[in-house]
Amino acid sequence: MRSRFELDPSEDYGEATPALREIFRAWSAVDWFVPLRDREAAERGRRRFEEHNALARGHLPDQFPETLKIRAVVGEWGEFTALCDHVRSTAMKWDWRYSALKTLCHRHSEAHGWQLKDQLHRARAIESWPDPRGGALFIRIFDHTMWGFTPRLDLEAAFRASSVAPEKPALDAAAWYFDYARMDAMHCVEWQLAEDHAQLAGNPFLPLLRVYAEGLLPFSLARDELVLFALGPGLPA
Amino acid sequence: MLSQPDLLIRPDSRVAVSPALSERDRAILMSTRLALRDAPGDFSSALRALRIAVERRIPAGRTFYLGDYTFGPIIGSILSGVGIAQDVDGIVVVRARHGAPISRLGRLVP
Numbered sequence: 001m002r003s004r005f006e007l008d009p010s011e012d013y014g015e016a017t018p019a020l021r022e023i024f025r026a027w028s029a030v031d032w033f034v035p036l037r038d039r040e041a042a043e044r045g046r047r048r049f050e051e052h053n054a055l056a057r058g059h060l061p062d063q064f065p066e067t068l069k070i071r072a073v074v075g076e077w078g079e080f081t082a083l084c085d086h087v088r089s090t091a092m093k094w095d096w097r098y099s100a101l102k103t104l105c106h107r108h109s110e111a112h113g114w115q116l117k118d119q120l121h122r123a124r125a126i127e128s129w130p131d132p133r134g135g136a137l138f139i140r141i142f143d144h145t146m147w148g149f150t151p152r153l154d155l156e157a158a159f160r161a162s163s164v165a166p167e168k169p170a171l172d173a174a175a176w177y178f179d180y181a182r183m184d185a186m187h188c189v190e191w192q193l194a195e196d197h198a199q200l201a202g203n204p205f206l207p208l209l210r211v212y213a214e215g216l217l218p219f220s221l222a223r224d225e226l227v228l229f230a231l232g233p234g235l236p237a
Numbered sequence: 238m239l240s241q242p243d244l245l246i247r248p249d250s251r252v253a254v255s256p257a258l259s260e261r262d263r264a265i266l267m268s269t270r271l272a273l274r275d276a277p278g279d280f281s282s283a284l285r286a287l288r289i290a291v292e293r294r295i296p297a298g299r300t301f302y303l304g305d306y307t308f309g310p311i312i313g314s315i316l317s318g319v320g321i322a323q324d325v326d327g328i329v330v331v332r333a334r335h336g337a338p339i340s341r342l343g344r345l346v347p
């Protein structure tokens with residue numbers, strides 16, 4: 001099940017525009033919550049994550065370690081839900097999304113003088129939202145500017161199409177996970193807007209989106225401990 | 238100042254006090270309500286109060302468009318799905334989780 005998003009052709013974000021289109025192609029390429037295709041996909045996903053970590057570490061070494069203990073886990077919805085519950089637990093002292101990814105993006109934007117409120121002139125008025133054309137990055141409500149990147153995913157349809165119908169806790173967990181991943185796409189776009197050019201090689205969030213595209217779902221259990229989870233019955237030896 | 242018991246659950250409460258609210262959401266909503274005591278009760282003021290509360294409580298915190306409710310957009314947290322929206326009887330707190338029906342949790346202010 002894909003959650004496509006395409007930038008409106010009339011939208012112009014300067015030098016970064018071609019890079020933004022590439023980011024949304026990467027996002028739209030993710031087939032969410034489908035079984036892992038093969039071992040090669042798992043290996044590619046692992047390399048993508050290491051690439052993400054190395055790029056991020058170049059900017060925020062105290063949050064992204066030099067070496068990562070990466071464990072691949074192939075399991076069913078029960079295991080996925082348990083992992084979601086684990087990282088959502090208030091007992092968890094480590095919050096990868098808040099402590100690492102969000103901080104990474106925020107500090108980079110600050111360093112480049114990029115602010116969301118400065119996008120007001122580009123923002124589409126909420127009265128015209130959702131515009132049938134879609135594809136606008138920012139929306140305006142009164143004098144407030146906010147992200148308009150709101151990709152949807154019909155989780156129930158995705159699950160109906162799968163061979164095993166997951167229960168409500170798994171649906172909730174998947175919705176939660178997808179919303180977090182959506183933040184990664186926003187961070188990826190924000191990074192590029194702050195850079196204001198079309199070169200994506202240094203954007204640490206793009207390889208992370210490509211981890212998802214390989215069918216792997218990262219769960220950071222500690223600063224240096226990661227599970228790359230994949231749905232499936234297991235892979236042939 | 239509002240005290241913590243204001244945010245406890247009472248069956249007859251018309252104010253948003255859902256047990257499903259996280260500590261973070263609860264604190265943000267309480268700050269929003271406090272800021273609205275002396276402000277006009279329109280949605281723009283509520284939006285501004287919510288944004289300031291989020292920015293104060295969460296490093297690099299932001300509010301997001303979560304979807305549409307009776308009279309306009311729902312603005313709040315992507316991660317918890319809790320946001321505010323205009324309804325026929327005022328500004329309300331709702332939960333808009335991805336792929337789930339929108340549920341009204343109560344009014345933002347009494």
